[in-house]
Amino acid sequence: MNNSTPLGTFFRTAIAVICALTILFPVIWMVSMMFKPADVMFARPTQFFFSPTLANFDYVIAQGFLSNLVTSLLLGVISTAMVVVIGTPAAYAFARFEMKKKDDLFLFILASRMAPPVCLVIPFYLIYAKIGLLDTFVGLSLAYMTFNLSFYVWVLRSFCRDLPVELEEAAILEGWSKPQVFWRVVFPLLRNGIVATSVLCFIFAWNEFLFAFMLGGSSVQTLPVAIPKLITAQGVRWGEVAVVGVVSLAPVLAVVVLLQRHIVRGLTMGAVKG
Amino acid sequence: MTLTITGDVAARPKRASWYPYLLIAPTMITLCVVSLVPFIYAVYLSFHSAKYGRVTDFIWFDNYKALISNPDFWNSMYVAGIFVAIAVPIEFMLGMAGALVLSKGVKGRSILVPLLFIPTMMAPIVVGLLWKIMLAGSWGVLSYNVIERFNIVSGTSIFASEQYALYALIFIDIWQWTPFMMLAFFAGLQALPQGPYRAAAVDGAGAFQIFFRLTMPLMAPLLFVIGLLRFIDAFKVFDTIFILTRGGPGTATESPSLLAYKMTFDFWNIGEASALAVFVWLIFFIACNVFYQIAKKKLNAF
Numbered sequence: 213m214n215n216s217t218p219l220g221t222f223f224r225t226a227i228a229v230i231c232a233l234t235i236l237f238p239v240i241w242m243v244s245m246m247f248k249p250a251d252v253m254f255a256r257p258t259q260f261f262f263s264p265t266l267a268n269f270d271y272v273i274a275q276g277f278l279s280n281l282v283t284s285l286l287l288g289v290i291s292t293a294m295v296v297v298i299g300t301p302a303a304y305a306f307a308r309f310e311m312k313k314k315d316d317l318f319l320f321i322l323a324s325r326m327a328p329p330v331c332l333v334i335p336f337y338l339i340y341a342k343i344g345l346l347d348t349f350v351g352l353s354l355a356y357m358t359f360n361l362s363f364y365v366w367v368l369r370s371f372c373r374d375l376p377v378e379l380e381e382a383a384i385l386e387g388w389s390k391p392q393v394f395w396r397v398v399f400p401l402l403r404n405g406i407v408a409t410s411v412l413c414f415i416f417a418w419n420e421f422l423f424a425f426m427l428g429g430s431s432v433q434t435l436p437v438a439i440p441k442l443i444t445a446q447g448v449r450w451g452e453v454a455v456v457g458v459v460s461l462a463p464v465l466a467v468v469v470l471l472q473r474h475i476v477r478g479l480t481m482g483a484v485k486g
Numbered sequence: 487m488t489l490t491i492t493g494d495v496a497a498r499p500k501r502a503s504w505y506p507y508l509l510i511a512p513t514m515i516t517l518c519v520v521s522l523v524p525f526i527y528a529v530y531l532s533f534h535s536a537k538y539g540r541v542t543d544f545i546w547f548d549n550y551k552a553l554i555s556n557p558d559f560w561n562s563m564y565v566a567g568i569f570v571a572i573a574v575p576i577e578f579m580l581g582m583a584g585a586l587v588l589s590k591g592v593k594g595r596s597i598l599v600p601l602l603f604i605p606t607m608m609a610p611i612v613v614g615l616l617w618k619i620m621l622a623g624s625w626g627v628l629s630y631n632v633i634e635r636f637n638i639v640s641g642t643s644i645f646a647s648e649q650y651a652l653y654a655l656i657f658i659d660i661w662q663w664t665p666f667m668m669l670a671f672f673a674g675l676q677a678l679p680q681g682p683y684r685a686a687a688v689d690g691a692g693a694f695q696i697f698f699r700l701t702m703p704l705m706a707p708l709l710f711v712i713g714l715l716r717f718i719d720a721f722k723v724f725d726t727i728f729i730l731t732r733g734g735p736g737t738a739t740e741s742p743s744l745l746a747y748k749m750t751f752d753f754w755n756i757g758e759a760s761a762l763a764v765f766v767w768l769i770f771f772i773a774c775n776v777f778y779q780i781a782k783k784k785l786n787a788f
Contacts, residue, residue, distance in 0.1 A: 230754040232601055235665055238616050239626060245619060247519060254625045265592040282590070302513035309506035317514070319778055324521035326774045328722045330743040331763035334750050335524035335531070337688075365513055390505055401605045419609035421725040426751070436725075450619060457612045468603040475603055476673045479666065480712060481781075484673045 239461070245454035253450055268451035278457060280438040284460075286436060291353040293361060296410050298357075298362040304398055306365065307372030308380075310428075311446030318366075322481070325362035332358055337426055347429030355423045358404045360413040361483070367412075370482035372398075387451040408474035415467055418460070435460050501777040525767065531760035538754045549761040559762065561737050568652065569741065570720045573659045575711060580660070581667025586697075588668065589675045602665035611663075614729035617658050620647065648735045655727060655739055663716065674708045675701070707784030714777045716772060742766050 245253065247264035280294055305311070306318060307341050336355055337346075345351030375398070383393045424434040442449040468475065532549050535542045553559050588595065588686075605613070616683035620628045621644050633644060644654045647670065666708070686696050724743040727733060740748070742762065749759035 214610070221591050221593060224587050224590055228584075228587060228598055229594075232598055235605060235661065236601060238620050239608075239662075241621060242616050243669075268514060298512045301509035305506040306511035309509075311506050317510070319775065321513075322778055323771055323774050324517050326718055326770050327521060327525070327622065327772065328763075328766055330722075330724055330746045331528065331767055332521065332524050334746065334756065334759055335527040335762060337750075338531075338756070339524070339527065349731065354520055357516055358524075361513060361516060361520075361584055391634065416749075419611070421609070421611045421728075428618045436609055439615065440728075446632075446669075447614055450622070454619065455614055457615050460609055460612055461502065464607045464609075468600040470606055472600045472603060476666075476670050478672055480715065481777075484670050484708065484712075 234469045242454050242457055245451060246458055248451055248454075250451065268449075268455050271449065272452050272455045275441055275452075277435070277438060277459075278432055280435045281459065283433055284418060287349060287352055287356075287432065288414045290349055291356040291417045292410050294353055295357065295360045295364045295413050296406060299361050299368065299405060300402075301394070301398075303365045303368035304372050304394065304402075305367045307376070321362045321365055324358055325481070326367065327358065329359070330396050333422055333426050335425070337405040340427055347426055349432055352423060352427055352432060356417050356420065356429055360416055362411055363416070363478075364409055366477050367482050368402070368405055368409045370477065371402060371409070374405075375401050408471050409478065411467055411471060412475070412478045415464060418463060500564045505668075523737045526535055528760045528763050531756055532764050534757055536755075536757040536760070541756075544756075549757040550765075552758050553765070556758070557598055558740065558745055562740050563739075565652065565739060565741050566721050569656055569659070569723070570717055571651075573720060574662075575663045575665050575715050576660050577716065578709070578713065580664045581671050583670035584664070585671035585675055588672045592597035599669060603667075605662045610723075610725035611729055613658065613662055614726040617654075617661075617726075618645075620728060621654065623641075625667060627674045643729045646735055647740045650774055651731050651735060652739050655730065658726060658730075659720070659723070665720075665762075667712065667716075670712055671705070671708075674705055678704050710784075711777060711781050714773055718777075721766065721769070 220394050241389045245270055247266070248262055249265045249267065252259050252262040279415070306314070313319065332355070340351050345354070357430065379401070380393050380396050388396070419436070421436045424432075424437045428434060428437055435456065442452045442456065531541065533544060533546060535545050535548070588598075592598065607617075620626050620699070622629060626643070629644065637688055645651050682704070683696070686700055691699070721742060722748070723741060727739055728747070729740055729743055731739045733744040746759050746762045746766070749755045749762065
């Protein structure tokens with residue numbers, strides 16, 4: 213595959229750039245919607261040029277979306293932290309040790325990741341209604357474990373397997389205890405993998421809608437769930453919808469720039485080591 | 487992507503000990519609580535008459551019988567089937583074409599690649615809003631400039647059209663997942679062994695021959711695994727449909743997830759909804775098993 217000419221590269225680059233712009237056009241359009249006054253927004257034919265306004269932001273802030281933003285951030289951080297604490301040792305164990313029925317245990321983890329959320333939300337709702345966990349951070353964090361904990365263990369395991377085992381063997385020969393080996397050898401080496409995987413977990417929690425919608429409520433209301441507030445009796449406040457949409461896109465943008473190498477691995481459950 | 491096997495067999499203590507079980511215990515206990523218990527509860531509910539939040543009699547398979555004779559159930563399977571059958575092959579072909587272009591050499595790849603991840607990593611609910619804006623009746627930039635101009639749907643939004651709403655959702659899925667497929671296939675292409683390609687070049691094989699007789703067979707397990715993940719995802723899709731059409735107009739876009747949601751929270755027919763959930767779960771469990779076996783044996787990924 214090394215027969216590429218400068219002209220060929222130029223054409224391929226041109227095609228790729230045009231495709232990328234086409235793909236991203238809706239996102240760019242939504243960003244421009246944030247600054248549009250209402251009359252321009254509904255103009256027929258479409259007006260591509262307009263004088264920008266910040267009025268849409270004022271309404272979003274007045275509607276209390278900042279508290280939804282804080283809730284989303286808090287919930288993302290709490291649920292991800294729980295996943296990291298519980299899941300890291302398991303990922304290491306699955307990568308390094310022989311266990312009876314290991315395949316079955318591992319398949320159980322995969323199956324909990326794959327389960328359709330709507331199937332889970334029915335029993336969750338009924339159980340939570342009985343034990344009073346509806347509309348609490350604990351309840352939602354637990355619910356997020358169904359997809360994030362299994363995801364985390366599954367993907368982090370593939371990072372563990374990339375680590376050289378010699379260091380751990382050397383440490384054991386030095387007479388270190390097993391917890392020492394884990395904390396002082398494995399953990400520092402695994403730090404990048406932990407960061408990459410847990411940031412993806414945070415994004416999944418940040419993006420989540422169904423659980424937050426059904427199991428949340430007025431005191432724990434995340435950003436995606438608050439969006440219907442903008443669909444009023446007078447119609448949909450599109451400019452404000454665009455603002456909330458772009459705000460919820462911000463951490464995702466940060467992640468795709470910083471973690472691009474790990475996203476493919478994450479989303480294929482470790483099957484592709486991008 | 488590395489195709490070498492390290493780990494497991496070569497790994498530490500020869501004798502089995504309690505230590506690994508201690509390490510996995512918190513995860514296993516948590517997962518039992520958050521996913522096994524709800525599953526068992528759903529199975530329990532599916533064998534009971536449970537309407538309007540009150541669980542009453544044990545009724546064997548009556549919920550399943552009701553489900554099978556419910557036309558909405560078959561409609562939802564049909565919707566999911568059409569969705570997968572159209573969206574996934576198109577995503578595959580476009581993704582593969584894009585991956586081949588990328589791997590042939592493109593300038594500025596380091597800028598392009600992160601941009602291509604945006605649609606896939608966006609919240610599905612925001613994807614829905616985005617396309618609601620693009621395709622809003624009469625003033626949406628695409629509905630005014632494309633759909634109305636070519637008279638595909640006139641008067642209302644495309645999502646209110648019984649005929650086209652599902653295709654609009656499929657289009658959105660393709661928009662969301664094709665860039666990801668491209669990058670996943672690109673990663674796969676990068677990891678292919680170079681030896682066979684040199685041999686093929688020496689033998690004077692053409693580009694088509696190389697692609698169909700060499701690249702495709704080498705990529706086959708990876709394509710299968712990614713296809714399976716997309717199959718599972720397409721059955722799971724909820725947020726986008728919920729915000730755009732709520733399964734309507736009528737039942738034109740009512741996927742199994744939407745149907746289960748409506749049965750539970752609109753009609754409070756929890757028994758039958760649970761039967762549907764258990765049914766979908768079983769399909770998923772089989773799909774997972776296949777995914778695991780293929781990924782483990784053919785890709786040496788786990």
